[in-house]
Amino acid sequence: MEERNPLSLFFFPFPKKTVNLNCIFFIGLSEIKDLLWKTAMLHICKTQLQGSILITEMYEIIGSHSLHLSLSFLELMRSGRLMSLSVPAGDLNSLLPDEDGRRLYIGMKDYLLSTSLDDITQTPCKIYWPASPDRIQNCIMAGKNLQTDCANFLRVLELYNQTHLYACGTGAFNPRCAEEQMLQYEDTESGKGKCPYDPHQRTATAMIDGELYAGISSDFLSHDTAFIRSLGERHVIRTEQYDSTWLQGAEFVHVAAMSESDNEEDDKVYVFFTERAQEAEGAAGKVLYSRIARVCKNDIGGQRSLVHKWSTFQKARVVCSVPGPDGIQTHFDKLQDIFIQRGKEKKNPLIYGLFTTTSNVLNGSAVCVYRMQDIIRAFKGNFLHREGQQYKWTEYTGKVPYPRPGTCPSSTYGGFKSTREYPDDVIFFSRTHPLMQEVVNPLGGHPLLIRVGVPYKLTRLLVDRVEAVDGQYDVLFIGTDSGLVLKVIHLPKDHSLISVCVCVCVFCLQQWLFAGSAEGVVQLGLFHCDLYGQACAECCLARDPYCTWDGHSCSPYMLTARRRNIRQVNDDGNPLNQSGLQVEAEEKTLVVAVGNSTYLECLPKSHHATVTWFKDVGENSLEQHKLVVIDRGILIPRAELNHGGVYHCQLEEHGFRWTAVTIRLIVWSPTFVSAQPWYQDVMALINHGKLERHCKELSQRHSNKESGNHKHNKQDRKRADRHRHRGGAEKEKGRGRKNRSQMQISAKRLPRSA
Template sequence: MEDVVRAFKGNFLHKEGPQYKWAEFTGKVPYPRPGTCPSSTYGSYSSTREYPDDVIFFSRTHPLLQEHVLPLGERPLLVRVGVHYKFSKLLVDRVEAVDGTYDVLFIGTDSGLVLKAIHLPREHGQSQEVTLEQLQVFQHKSPVTTMALSKKKWLFVGSREGVSQLALYQCELYGQACAECCLARDPYCTWDGHACSPYMPTVRRRNARHLGEEEDPLTQCVRQGAGLQVEAEQRVMMVAEGNSTYLECLPRSRHAAVTWYKQAGENSAELNQVLTGDQLVVIERGVLIRRAELSHGGVYHCQVEEHGYHWTAVSVRLAVWSPSANRVLASLAGLSYQSTGTQPWYEDVMALIHPGNLGEHCKALGYRPPRNQRHRGDFMIAPHKEKAKAEKHKHGGGGGGGGGGGRAAGRKSRSKPQQRAPRSA
């Protein structure tokens, strides 16, 4: 407020000269000075409506002051360049966090978007803006006209479409590891030793989180006794040769940098960075393979870097199936399987999805063969083999004679049912 008062006590600007540019006004300023509130000190006016006409005219023709008011730190708190929206509403929530008090900015836009941002202290009195969330609240992108914060810690956002109720925090979205929770830098959340959960100032418990940039979050997780490893998501994908596929990696943090690597071999620790080429396109959220080749098969790793901390978020094992060779590149699936070209194509696919005996896999899935087929061990006997076996029993049975003896030995006659004992027996 001192900066505002000093600006109003400064000089006015007006437009003059042939180019009609803003310049300092050096003439006489009427009394009472424009910008002062009506009071007994300045002419005993009870309202600005009582001001003289020359004061009203001067205010209309000199609306700009020479002194300008800068925000704290002498720079804007939030800057957006090249975006499709404009800020429309602002709401500030003062939050008591583990390591101090922070002002969380909830900013509504004219496109139905709500931004959640904070400022982190840095060296030499500077600060860094961090956008924690960016939510599209309204489906038809209606401008946000009002925002209110309830006592029960809910954010209500209103537009011409209606009113939406939003949670101030979603700590469970920041991952299940201490490092990910600390790197999120959300003052509402903290690592409680088991999971990323809301911070409760009244509860005495061991909390680990640091919003600033002076210390590595790993150091705090070590103090907490939490695990340092972030478990990577494992995926298995298959694509036919000549088709396109997409390897996706979405980090939980909007400030994380993503880099893709590919293993040099199945059991090799050497990693080669994936770069955009003829058939590979590395984009912001993943890798697009336009036309898959056998050389594209392998193990891909999506590594995330934030605040100097690196970890693997996603590992994708990609197998390329070649229809011309009728085989699956087995080394990519960790199998010693090689197709001979005599079995159907689907057995190649099943060998990749479920290694081992195909019959055992079908039995585990509850597959029941038709009545004209039966099992011998793990192999199904085809109908023509079943018929040949019946003919063998019919015309020879156990190796002695034919005719009726062979028929009796082969199978029972349907015309003479067996005699059963009475039920009372």
């Protein structure tokens, strides 16, 4: 998601069906510091797909707020920066940016594409990598579908080093991997433990120090879900197989390495997933919980037990719920996506989680934020324990062996050089007690953002750190299963906590968002500053961290700019006063006949603004008449004389009030008798320029008609002279005078329209 000049959102034609945003990422991340937040919604862009025409519109805002900026598809097209890349083969699943090589890798069915990261419309390089004919035939004989199962669906894309890409595909239920640039089937290696058999199973991978960490379903039937480390010089290591206390039907979401201390020996790898929770199963049946698990990077398994298995594996529940007034929590238990926002302090990142409900009754999504110290605290807490299958899970109250299970081997803790030197009781305890009692609660104890009762779910999440004059802000970009892209900003509660760090944004002039679905990739800009309006106050009220008032227009904010830009994001201070401008109210005059309907419209550019209508003091109140006050105006179904008056549309946003529109409504009746004809009042309401033009047209028609009458008079006089010479002078003479008199009277008449 990024931009060159003003912001644009880029979409492309899709086939006639719902689009699911499978992957979403952007280029140009800055650094972050731990903050406290409150939510403020900026704007949301919704895409509706109808045949080959893509309609882009702004949709209602999350929560009780509303969108700020509404963009139509035509406006995006006119911006001239709509970039898209369709993939005829379909089933796009993986996107991988290579910022050093300025390339974008796209994994799909039987193909690996490579296109420019700066302009995806450039012709991509294609590598055809199908499954072998024998494997396709075996897949079909196993009862799988030729189109949706028996092909090579690329599911793993990782940068192996600066010159090679490591890719894995399902290979028609026979996963294969390769790291060579020219992918030929005979040059590949087995992908077991690296890539799933089933293309419909979700996979989470990360290449860390030349080793592949993968959360996958590792067997043909997708029963064995495992977290596995492979490649590199060390032996393959994985979670305990077919042990439901470790993993039970896990669906992996994200893998990341995080440092907890200055000691590199204590570095760990975290994996986020959703699984069936044994501790919650009962009469209600299966229950899903979101989890976070971790292992030590230097874990090589045990000596006599847990051989080639993780000996430091631990997991804890991640909670994202809404506290109810009666103490009952509304939980969002299915994890959809994770984004880790790192700052200068690498050990204290913020973790953004995107969750959905698992209930068929309540359909909703939520975003929760977690601090690293809260996660570490959960893993330092007590363990859960169960005596047997017929017993409930309870807190473990016995003695915990030393070194504490989950501790990484290092000189700091007992001088153990590897996990193989751990005592047997430590390895046994790690095997039987992987679950922690304490849960990881979100920052503030509640979700940052909630969306319920809508026909879509939030599925993908990205966060961009933006540097502003008054601090740093995180902007969320959220994808949905129906093709929406949501844009949300966080404002910190306590501005004194902000430590302004001047970051160098490498791609500040080319900030793009890349979104992929099964049919293709789009390149979207992060902001549309020029669409917020031409006034300083409108730009300030937009509160878009990407935009600033430069003295002439609303333009993208650049840290390198040496001008004194006005950029108001937080709630302190009045943007109208900061801009040095006052918003002038638009004045209108409307005329309506008695008994007819009319509509008083007020359309603020900012949909954050609250609209309130007033009449001048002394006028009758709105409630006394049959008026319908709707979201953006007043509807008068049947006008009456007492409806006339001056109406004021007042806007309020973030505590600031101003009058946007003043409407003078005149109600007249054709039967109403006044001192002067009613049409004079109507003519007085016509615009002066239009009235003058109307009078000129009437004068021109009058002149043309008078000229025509004069010509007819000359012809009549000639005929009268001829009749006189023929003896009928007196009769024709009288007739001629009568005709001339009628013509003169007719010529002096004014048109009815005058």
